[in-house]
Amino acid sequence: MSHRELDDMLGKGWRKPPMVTSPLLRWGLILGGVAYLIAAVLTIEVDWSRVYEGLDRGWQFILSFTRPDFVTRAGDIWEGLLESIVMTVAASVVGILISIPIGLGAARNIAPMPVYLICRGIVAVSRALQEIIVAILLVAIFGFGPLAGFLTLSFATIGFLSKLLAEDIESMDRVQAEAIRASGARWMQWINYGVQPQVMPRLVGLSMYRIDINFRESAILGLVGAGGIGATLNTAFDRYEYDTAAAILILIIGIVMALEYLSGIVRAKVQ
Amino acid sequence: MLRLNKLTKTYKTGDQALKAIDLEIPEGQVMALIGPSGAGKSTMIRCINRLVEPTEGEVWLAGTELTHLGASALRQARREMGMIFQEYALVERLTVMENVLSGRLGYVGFWRSFLRRYPQSDVDEAFRLLDRVGLLHMADKRADELSGGQRQRVGIARALIQNPKLLLVDEPTASLDPKTSRQIMRLICELCRERGLAAIINIHDVALAQMFVQRVVGLRFGAIEFDGAPDNLTPDVLTTIYGEEDWEATIEKVEGEEDIEAAE
Numbered sequence: 001m002s003h004r005e006l007d008d009m010l011g012k013g014w015r016k017p018p019m020v021t022s023p024l025l026r027w028g029l030i031l032g033g034v035a036y037l038i039a040a041v042l043t044i045e046v047d048w049s050r051v052y053e054g055l056d057r058g059w060q061f062i063l064s065f066t067r068p069d070f071v072t073r074a075g076d077i078w079e080g081l082l083e084s085i086v087m088t089v090a091a092s093v094v095g096i097l098i099s100i101p102i103g104l105g106a107a108r109n110i111a112p113m114p115v116y117l118i119c120r121g122i123v124a125v126s127r128a129l130q131e132i133i134v135a136i137l138l139v140a141i142f143g144f145g146p147l148a149g150f151l152t153l154s155f156a157t158i159g160f161l162s163k164l165l166a167e168d169i170e171s172m173d174r175v176q177a178e179a180i181r182a183s184g185a186r187w188m189q190w191i192n193y194g195v196q197p198q199v200m201p202r203l204v205g206l207s208m209y210r211i212d213i214n215f216r217e218s219a220i221l222g223l224v225g226a227g228g229i230g231a232t233l234n235t236a237f238d239r240y241e242y243d244t245a246a247a248i249l250i251l252i253i254g255i256v257m258a259l260e261y262l263s264g265i266v267r268a269k270v271q
Numbered sequence: 272m273l274r275l276n277k278l279t280k281t282y283k284t285g286d287q288a289l290k291a292i293d294l295e296i297p298e299g300q301v302m303a304l305i306g307p308s309g310a311g312k313s314t315m316i317r318c319i320n321r322l323v324e325p326t327e328g329e330v331w332l333a334g335t336e337l338t339h340l341g342a343s344a345l346r347q348a349r350r351e352m353g354m355i356f357q358e359y360a361l362v363e364r365l366t367v368m369e370n371v372l373s374g375r376l377g378y379v380g381f382w383r384s385f386l387r388r389y390p391q392s393d394v395d396e397a398f399r400l401l402d403r404v405g406l407l408h409m410a411d412k413r414a415d416e417l418s419g420g421q422r423q424r425v426g427i428a429r430a431l432i433q434n435p436k437l438l439l440v441d442e443p444t445a446s447l448d449p450k451t452s453r454q455i456m457r458l459i460c461e462l463c464r465e466r467g468l469a470a471i472i473n474i475h476d477v478a479l480a481q482m483f484v485q486r487v488v489g490l491r492f493g494a495i496e497f498d499g500a501p502d503n504l505t506p507d508v509l510t511t512i513y514g515e516e517d518w519e520a521t522i523e524k525v526e527g528e529e530d531i532e533a534a535e
Binding site for chain 2: 176179181182183188192198200201
């Protein structure tokens with residue numbers, strides 16, 4: 001009986017069963033998706049004569065990268081860069097330190113329900129508010145300058161890092177942690193021995209990534225008055241000094257690449 | 272030494288993993304717990320040290336009732352019970368030495384353990400145990416560099432450094448080859464004898480259990496079906512525990528055991 005079934009099946013091709021079983025529904029979904037895509041593209045209005053004019057301006061902008069001007073505004077650039085770096089480092093350190101306890105609290109497998117809900121709430125609020133909005137609010141409270149930027153980045157770091165750390169903790173190997181608990185370890189010891197070694201590489205990797213993000217964000221936050229290299233960049237654009245702007249962008253790209261390289265080395269070390 | 276009184280575990284899904292288990296283990300006795308998968312073997316030993324919370328019943332360990340202990344008293348009690356796991360459950364990114372010393376966590380304070388400054392007596396004992404299980408030269412290796420048998424030896428050292436009264440052993444040989452399985456079982460039983468420890472060993476391999484232990488308890492559907500000496504495990508008994516099957520080959524004393532021992 002089963003022999004016959006096998007013989008029937010031999011020599012025939014095999015296809016993975018489709019995710020949506022009903023063919024009517026499946027094709028309906030595909031056609032609907034395509035129709036929506038076409039309709040959506042059609043609603044985007046393009047003013048081609050404006051694009052033609054703009055091409056020239058864009059070209060000027062790109063050309064300026066071939067002759068970046070590091071010298072004319074060297075003082076401003078240096079000051080802005082230094083401010084950005086201070087902001088990034090301070091915000092990352094503070095943000096990461098706060099993220100760790102919140103991340104522990106937001107992991108369902110190690111935190112009791114009330115703590116979990118509170119920590120997830122904090123994460124949700126931090127993630128819901130976009131950096132720019134937070135920065136505008138904080139600039140309104142604390143005035144122009146890097147303090148607002150520092151607070152914004154710390155706040156944003158908490159949402160990012162806590163969430164990802166919590167998710168890593170939730171997917172850790174339960175048995176390793178269980179073995180530590182069975183020895184009669186107290187809670188902190190349990191975290192230190194059973195959980196921390198399992199999530200450490202990821203925590204370090206995420207922290208490096210967040211430093212990277214914070215630096216890039218610090219360039220944006222300047223646009224709304226929260227200090228840093230962004231303020232210098234904004235001024236350069238306002239004055240149509242594309243060559244100075246190009247110099248700043250090149251510096252930002254260089255620093256981000258250096259951070260990326262550094263992060264690779266650090267992550268390889270802790271793996 | 273250890274007494275279970277009507278120990279019951281009902282999971283939230285309504286599955287009864289343990290049905291009012293009564294069991295007593297005297298000092299120094301090594302007992303094998305056999306039974307099919309899902310019979311409640313793992314649940315039973317986890318209910319004893321409350322990694323799984325029992326629903327009803329009592330667990331008495333040397334005059335202390337464990338099921339109603341608060342968090343701090345429970346930690347005190349867990350120090351008395353060493354546990355050995357199926358997939359070794361070593362913390363893979365820690366060194367062998369850290370894994371062994373983690374068995375002392377119930378005795379040392381947080382900062383001491385955090386800074387890895389264990390009392391010299393603990394460190395000496397860790398070295399002695401590693402030597403006893405033949406892994407002294409591996410002390411500073413990371414746990415994930417070891418082979419299966421070596422990992423389980425570290426697991427044994429970790430359990431013993433707690434200086435327990437009782438060993439809870441969950442399928443110690445399930446992921447090991449036959450020869451290593453015997454070595455590990457022999458090591459566990461020898462150490463229990465040397466230190467006068469009682470042990471509960473969950474084990475699938477009936478022949479292996481017969482070779483080493485003094486008493487066998489058979490579990491089926493969360494209830495005790497058999498309790499006696501290993502020699503009394505007849506095909507009939509195994510049928511009541513596991514269901515119908517040809518058991519002759521399983522119980523037969525495996526040939527060539529002496530050769531293997533001699534070869535070590």
